[in-house]
Amino acid sequence: MSEPILELRDIKAGYGSIKALKGINIKVYEGEIVSIIGANGAGKSTTLMTICNIVQATSGDIFYKGERINNIVSDKLPKMGLCQVPEGRRIFPRLTIEENLDMGAFFRNDKEIEDDKERVFGMFPILRERCKQAGGTLSGGEQQMLAIGRALMSRPKVLLLDEPSLGLAPLIVKQIFSIIKEINSLGTTIILVEQNAKVALSMANRGYVLETGNVVMEDEAKALLNNPDIQKAYLGE
Amino acid sequence: MTIPEFKKHWTSLGIGMVWLFILLWPLLGIKPEGLEVASTFNVWWRIALGCSFLLFLYQLNKAGAFKFISRPAGAVAGSMKSATSMVPMAVWFVIGIACTALIPQFAGRYAQDVAINCMIYVCLGLGLNIVVGLAGMLDLGYIAFYGIGAYTYALLSVQFQLSFWICLPISAGMAGLGAWLIGYCSMRMRGDYLAIVTLGFAEICRMVLNNWMSLTNGPNGVTGIKAPGLYWFDFTNGMTLEHIWLKKLSLIYYVILILVVFTIIAVYRLQHSRIGRAWEAIREDETAAEVMGVPTFYMKLLAYCSGACFGGMAGAFYAARMRFVSPESFTFLESAMVLSMVVLGGMGSIPGVILGALALIALPEIFREFELYRMLVFGGVMTLMMLFRPQGMLPSKRTMRSGKD
Numbered sequence: 001m002s003e004p005i006l007e008l009r010d011i012k013a014g015y016g017s018i019k020a021l022k023g024i025n026i027k028v029y030e031g032e033i034v035s036i037i038g039a040n041g042a043g044k045s046t047t048l049m050t051i052c053n054i055v056q057a058t059s060g061d062i063f064y065k066g067e068r069i070n071n072i073v074s075d076k077l078p079k080m081g082l083c084q085v086p087e088g089r090r091i092f093p094r095l096t097i098e099e100n101l102d103m104g105a106f107f108r109n110d111k112e113i114e115d116d117k118e119r120v121f122g123m124f125p126i127l128r129e130r131c132k133q134a135g136g137t138l139s140g141g142e143q144q145m146l147a148i149g150r151a152l153m154s155r156p157k158v159l160l161l162d163e164p165s166l167g168l169a170p171l172i173v174k175q176i177f178s179i180i181k182e183i184n185s186l187g188t189t190i191i192l193v194e195q196n197a198k199v200a201l202s203m204a205n206r207g208y209v210l211e212t213g214n215v216v217m218e219d220e221a222k223a224l225l226n227n228p229d230i231q232k233a234y235l236g237e
Numbered sequence: 238m239t240i241p242e243f244k245k246h247w248t249s250l251g252i253g254m255v256w257l258f259i260l261l262w263p264l265l266g267i268k269p270e271g272l273e274v275a276s277t278f279n280v281w282w283r284i285a286l287g288c289s290f291l292l293f294l295y296q297l298n299k300a301g302a303f304k305f306i307s308r309p310a311g312a313v314a315g316s317m318k319s320a321t322s323m324v325p326m327a328v329w330f331v332i333g334i335a336c337t338a339l340i341p342q343f344a345g346r347y348a349q350d351v352a353i354n355c356m357i358y359v360c361l362g363l364g365l366n367i368v369v370g371l372a373g374m375l376d377l378g379y380i381a382f383y384g385i386g387a388y389t390y391a392l393l394s395v396q397f398q399l400s401f402w403i404c405l406p407i408s409a410g411m412a413g414l415g416a417w418l419i420g421y422c423s424m425r426m427r428g429d430y431l432a433i434v435t436l437g438f439a440e441i442c443r444m445v446l447n448n449w450m451s452l453t454n455g456p457n458g459v460t461g462i463k464a465p466g467l468y469w470f471d472f473t474n475g476m477t478l479e480h481i482w483l484k485k486l487s488l489i490y491y492v493i494l495i496l497v498v499f500t501i502i503a504v505y506r507l508q509h510s511r512i513g514r515a516w517e518a519i520r521e522d523e524t525a526a527e528v529m530g531v532p533t534f535y536m537k538l539l540a541y542c543s544g545a546c547f548g549g550m551a552g553a554f555y556a557a558r559m560r561f562v563s564p565e566s567f568t569f570l571e572s573a574m575v576l577s578m579v580v581l582g583g584m585g586s587i588p589g590v591i592l593g594a595l596a597l598i599a600l601p602e603i604f605r606e607f608e609l610y611r612m613l614v615f616g617g618v619m620t621l622m623m624l625f626r627p628q629g630m631l632p633s634k635r636t637m638r639s640g641k642d
Contacts, residue, residue, distance in 0.1 A: 052528060078530035086528055092521035094635040103518050107530040
């Protein structure tokens with residue numbers, strides 16, 4: 001197989017004396033959807049935070065397109081094509097929807113920003129309707145759409161999604177995931193961190209299972225879905 | 238209202254009233270000469286009567302007895318509001334500047350003095366507004382930059398006879414440099430921690446000014462600072478260009494007016510630029526801004542430094558106007574005052590901060606009649622203001638929006 005676009009080699013990270021990641025290895029190839037599933041406190045969000053260098057890895061290497069990015073400050077990463085949709089959406093509540101989207105393209109100053117905005121509006125028509133409204137006035141699902149749209153404004157090569165289904169109604173979850181699939185089909189590699197293992201695995205190419213800071217299993221997503229242990233632990237069957 | 242509800246309502250009110258009146262009586266008796274509880278009854282019954290009357294009015298209003306007045310009044314206020322919002326902000330700005338420019342022609346010395354004071358604080362408030370209102374960092378030591386600016390001009394003027402106009406950018410630069418030094422070490426901190434660091438920095442600055450006898454003359458202050466000078470046409474013998482000192486209050490008034498206009502325009506431009514947007518994003522959610530590619534550290538540092546520059550400029554003007562500076566003008570109380578202006582007026586809103594500065598400087602002057610109780614009334618007004626209008630007098634559009642939901 002070709003070179004992975006993003007690779008984590010033996011990453012350890014933590015908060016103070018608490019070790020959240022105890023040496024994990026993850027490989028992501030271009031064009032894939034990779035799901036990372038696990039229980040609360042398994043280290044899923046920390047993995048994404050470590051990739052973005054908001055939490056510093058204490059040891060190990062992170063490679064992006066063959067370049068070691070451990071020491072690159074987090075605000076340089078969107079420019080390189082690595083963008084995260086953080087957990088709990090974290091839109092800017094008092095900025096309007098349009099301004100929120102503009103913030104996604106903050107580091108860019110080319111002329112195609114407006115085109116990209118149109119593209120996002122095309123994907124999420126509800127955002128166009130409300131583009132002058134403050135972000136905080138949107139519903140949970142709409143905020144999630146805005147957060148994804150904002151990340152798309154940076155034209156990511158790799159999109160890191162942290163629990164996009166958090167606190168949303170099943171119907172909205174379905175809608176969000178179909179959009180994620182669409183984004184992937186347009187050529188963006190996606191890393192998806194989810195509690196909702198069933199949905200996450202059913203749309204992913206491959207999956208990793210995290211448990212207390214270790215990768216305990218990695219396989220094709222279909223194989224994981226049919227694995228009796230996984231079914232018992234995460235799918236509730 | 239059902240009967241148990243009615244009972245509950247009036248019992249709580251009654252208990253509250255009794256408490257107030259019992260507490261009020263001994264408190265009124267505390268005098269500088271000692272306790273005089275017996276004779277306070279005379280004042281006490283008036284206050285009690287007044288309070289009861291106000292409560293009665295409040296209850297009537299709640300029951301809807303004043304609808305016949307409040308409804309048409311509300312309609313008039315609403316239509317006034319829509320009429321004023323038709324006029325663009327720039328027009329208001331020009332009208333405001335024009336009116337302010339006319340003040341020295343009509344008002345006396347005292348009013349000019351108060352107006353100059355107000356305008357100094359408008360500059361300070363707008364500078365702090367960048368840090369607190371836009372970038373969302375709590376700065377309790379803002380007055381340090383005012384002090385640095387003032388001392389920079391004072392020393393350069395006394396030691397090297399440099400002119401005010403050259404020193405103005407130097408003062409701003411020195412204040413910005415000070416902000417850069419302290420900001421570079423502390424900008425990784427957030428919220429309360431940053432507030433403590435800035436508070437400490439301001440105290441250090443004041444202590445240095447107070448104790449560096451050879452440079453600053455310590456608590457005695459620096460005297461003999463020159464007023465701003467200007468070349469102006471002199472018509473006494475033909476038309477010649479003469480150098481004059483702007484010592485008269487009505488002349489120096491225009492210097493600060495120009496500074497205020499400059500500050501307003503600069504802050505407005507900053508707020509509506511890319512940088513301003515980034516500051517607002519940092520205020521909303523710092524981590525999210527960082528993930529979106531905003532260099533948060535440098536942006537915060539930039540906010541802190543540019544805020545300090547405006548403070549430094551105001552400081553230079555202060556030194557030129559008083560022609561005397563001493564460390565006691567730069568105490569923590571001043572920092573708190575400027576911060577109150579920003580919060581009271583409305584964080585992030587330029588007209589709000591201007592109004593806040595006017596209110597906080599003008600109100601104590603108006604309350605001069607109350608003499609002893611001046612600061613008490615002042616404090617009371619501030620408390621009431623924050624209780625009933627926490628978003629400030631003229632909040633920015635954003636705060637109004639989020640205030641609704």
